[in-house]
Amino acid sequence: MFTHNDDYYFMPKQQNPISRLGNCGLSILIDLGRMGCYLLQMILGCFRTPFRFSEFMRQMNFIGVGSLVVIFFTAASTGMVLGLQGYYSLHKFGAEGMLGSAVSLTLIMELGPVLTALMVAGRAGSAMCAELGIMRISEQLDALDCMAIDPFRYLISPKLLAALISVPLLTALFDVVGIAGGYVAGVHLMGVNPGSYIDGMQSSVTSHDVWLGTVKSFVFALLIAWICTGRGYFVHLIRGAGFGARSVSKVTTQAVVLSSISVLIFDYLLTAILI
Amino acid sequence: MNTTGIEFKGVTKAFIRDDGSKQVILDQVNFSIPAGKTTVIAGGSGQGKSVTLKLILRLMDADSGQILVGDDDITRARGNKLKELRTRFGVLFQGAALFDSMTVFENVALPLRERTSKSEDEVREQVLSSLEQLELLGHENKFPAQLSGGMKKRAGLARALQLKPEIMLFDEPTTGLDPVMTQEIYQLFARTQEQIGYTSIIVSHDIPKVFNLADQVIVLNNGAMDVFSSPEAIQWSNKPHIREFVQTTMGEIYQSHLVEK
Numbered sequence: 061m062f063t064h065n066d067d068y069y070f071m072p073k074q075q076n077p078i079s080r081l082g083n084c085g086l087s088i089l090i091d092l093g094r095m096g097c098y099l100l101q102m103i104l105g106c107f108r109t110p111f112r113f114s115e116f117m118r119q120m121n122f123i124g125v126g127s128l129v130v131i132f133f134t135a136a137s138t139g140m141v142l143g144l145q146g147y148y149s150l151h152k153f154g155a156e157g158m159l160g161s162a163v164s165l166t167l168i169m170e171l172g173p174v175l176t177a178l179m180v181a182g183r184a185g186s187a188m189c190a191e192l193g194i195m196r197i198s199e200q201l202d203a204l205d206c207m208a209i210d211p212f213r214y215l216i217s218p219k220l221l222a223a224l225i226s227v228p229l230l231t232a233l234f235d236v237v238g239i240a241g242g243y244v245a246g247v248h249l250m251g252v253n254p255g256s257y258i259d260g261m262q263s264s265v266t267s268h269d270v271w272l273g274t275v276k277s278f279v280f281a282l283l284i285a286w287i288c289t290g291r292g293y294f295v296h297l298i299r300g301a302g303f304g305a306r307s308v309s310k311v312t313t314q315a316v317v318l319s320s321i322s323v324l325i326f327d328y329l330l331t332a333i334l335i
Numbered sequence: 336m337n338t339t340g341i342e343f344k345g346v347t348k349a350f351i352r353d354d355g356s357k358q359v360i361l362d363q364v365n366f367s368i369p370a371g372k373t374t375v376i377a378g379g380s381g382q383g384k385s386v387t388l389k390l391i392l393r394l395m396d397a398d399s400g401q402i403l404v405g406d407d408d409i410t411r412a413r414g415n416k417l418k419e420l421r422t423r424f425g426v427l428f429q430g431a432a433l434f435d436s437m438t439v440f441e442n443v444a445l446p447l448r449e450r451t452s453k454s455e456d457e458v459r460e461q462v463l464s465s466l467e468q469l470e471l472l473g474h475e476n477k478f479p480a481q482l483s484g485g486m487k488k489r490a491g492l493a494r495a496l497q498l499k500p501e502i503m504l505f506d507e508p509t510t511g512l513d514p515v516m517t518q519e520i521y522q523l524f525a526r527t528q529e530q531i532g533y534t535s536i537i538v539s540h541d542i543p544k545v546f547n548l549a550d551q552v553i554v555l556n557n558g559a560m561d562v563f564s565s566p567e568a569i570q571w572s573n574k575p576h577i578r579e580f581v582q583t584t585m586g587e588i589y590q591s592h593l594v595e596k
Binding site: 194195198199200202203205206207208209210214 | 392394418419421422424425426428429430432433434435445446449450498
């Protein structure tokens with residue numbers, strides 16, 4: 061288990077730029093190591109008994125149900141924009157019939173997982189980070205440790221499990237709503253043949269594409285839950301975050317930015333590896 | 336009879352300041368906290384009172400040395416052993432550390448639900464009985480945000496006592512409370528200690544009031560510790576920093592009161 065070694069806080073401010081660079085590198089390494097151990101504990105916490113089903117359901121409701129509206133509107137707007145822009149581009153080559161294929165492939169393989177992850181990071185990830193950060197600074201996490209209650213099993217792992225289930229489901233919803241949005245824009249507004257839209261989609265999307273999108277959404281869910289809860293959990297150890305309420309707000313912003321950047325980087329890596 | 340005391344053997348803890356200098360909080364300190372007695376840890380701000388509590392609970396690692404809880408060295412405990420050692424402690428945090436999203440009842444019931452196999456009826460009975468003892472009955476469905484400072488402390492104490500700890504740690508237990516509530520809280524500590532027989536460690540600024548509870552006093556100063564077998568013994572110290580501590584925290588009135596005692 062982690063202890064609160066505050067030494068990290070008090071890393072000396074060296075005058076020598078090389079020493080400062082070295083200290084900075086060391087800080088990053090320490091942080092990465094700590095976050096690596098945290099990820100391991102988080103995963104192990106999912107298998108520790110008794111499983112907190114009530115907390116898991118609460119998180120499913122918060123991450124999944126609570127994100128439905130924002131996912132719906134983001135997906136509808138993205139799908140409609142893709143429908144309009146796709147029509148505009150394809151029309152130049154007389155290939156409007158490919159609109160269904162273009163919209164669905166873009167959404168299923170790329171935009172669905174990425175935009176869903178970014179929305180969940182902004183909405184639920186920030187809340188998870190702030191919740192744990194506040195629990196840390198108000199000594200509630202210390203209280204759990206002192207009662208010999210494993211904070212991972214009790215608090216953190218249910219968040220991870222809920223994210224791992226909710227995010228792929230939200231991604232599936234995003235894909236469906238987005239494709240429907242593209243249909244509305246392409247077929248009803250721009251006059252694309254409905255048969256060719258549906259047929260184009262059916263003939264071009266393979267199970268591999270759906271699998272790629274699903275793998276991405278699982279990885280993004282893991283990244284969001286890991287980074288956002290981890291930053292909150294270690295709010296007192298993060299260099300330069302300050303103390304008290306200010307540290308929580310600063311670290312929450314940092315968590316959303318970090319998880320969003322990680323989603324984008326891993327999106328590229330996964331596409332490069334799996335496509 | 337409780338036989339669990341605590342022993343510090345050559346414990347050192349230091350932090351490195353922003354300017355690169357080293358701030359030694361504890362420098363090779365050795366002392367014992369006797370079982371079943373009340374030890375008050377006093378000292379100025381930043382002298383390491385709360386750090387000492389965190390070291391005892393292993394919420395923070397010592398740089399060197401051993402901290403024995405009974406016969407077990409908590410500085411080397413890992414996994415289940417550490418958990419087992421922590422179940423011997425009860426802690427009342429400075430802000431009570433109640434879970435905001437839970438009611439008073441749920442907060443107090445938490446250790447029983449998580450750490451024992453008691454049925455829900457048994458949990459309910461024990462929690463309501465504790466709340467009645469601590470004059471919190473009728474407030475069990477309130478959330479911590481709806482409680483006064485004194486009520487929060489009492490709820491925190493109720494939660495800490497549920498598993499009948501062998502050692503109770505109090506971190507600034509009366510901070511932010513008015514004198515009447517402070518008195519009540521101290522009476523409560525004395526009463527619960529009499530009932531359960533725990534070893535009590537109180538970190539407090541509330542001097543001299545907290546000395547009424549103390550069997551032993553430890554004064555922290557620049558990494559060193561001075562241990563006094565009774566609060567009265569402090570006044571006989573010849574050390575300049577202790578004399579200064581007595582002057583600033585207790586004043587002449589209390590000194591004369593101690594002399595009379």
